[in-house]
Amino acid sequence: MEDKRKLLDQPLHGIYIPIALILFGTWIFSWSYMPYSIAFIAIVFSFRYYEAMKRRSSIDKNIWRDFELMDKTLIAPMTSIYRFKLNREDEILDIPTGHHLACCFIVDGKDEIRFYSPISNQFDAGFFDILVKHYERGKVTRRLAQVQVGQTVKFRGTVGTLNYSPGMAKEIGLIAGGTGITPILQVITRVITDLEDDTKLKLIYGNETERDILLKNEIDEIAAKYPNFDVHYTVTHPEPSWTGSKGYVTREMIEQYAPQISDDNMLFICGPPEMKRSLFAITQEMGWKKENIFCF
Known part of the structure; x- marks a missing residue:
């Protein structure tokens, strides 16, 4: 009605x-x-x-706007969550699932633009969060690290090609590497907060070390609460006490922990460019159709 x-x-x-x-x-x-x-x-x-x-929405697709930094929290080595203030306390950042915001700094007289996926959900009012891993030579991440609470950063958006809708697949395999978890988290949050979305999610999350696993406590909590969500971790350089998989994401891991190959199922992949290229090729060799694979 x-x-x-x-x-x-x-x-x-x-x-x-x-x-x-x-x-x-x-x-x-x-x-x-x-x-x-x-x-x-x-x-x-x-x-x-x-x-x-x-x-009106604080975020504009074409116009750069300044957003005040409210808080920043170090959650892992060289990785922080930045919280930015929206124009109204009751405003919720309404962006399509799996899409990104563009962030801009002027460095050496040039606009340096990077894209970040908000990790806040549709119930967070008055702010949005982005998760950023800092790199020694990262032009934008170095500037972000210097921003103090109360100062502003320019954003616009959104950017993305994923058109997610509830029921677009029976099961979705989510494969993430490092900070590639951020758009994947958008998908997870969208599904678990929609009572009418019964899509089953299976996450394979790879990192260099156990300490590099971002938001592990939050992901494990989701897995414990929602029966339609499973997670499997793999690390390249494990400690002796590590009980998960070891090494990069492999064909064998995908066969064991991702959904079965089917026209009703999909794979979403996000991570470093080399990882995405490799896994896209591997999954096609396995028999996954191109139209059932989405790389962020």
């Missing part, structure tokens, strides 16, 4: 029809009142325009 409660928020019902009725009524009653009607319409239209401008 169509929800009628927000009809007045639409231009047709909230502006055009009322204006037409006022002008028509004035014409029927007396032309002498037309200047007053026009003045009244101008006042009402200005107020509604002001309200609409206040409710």
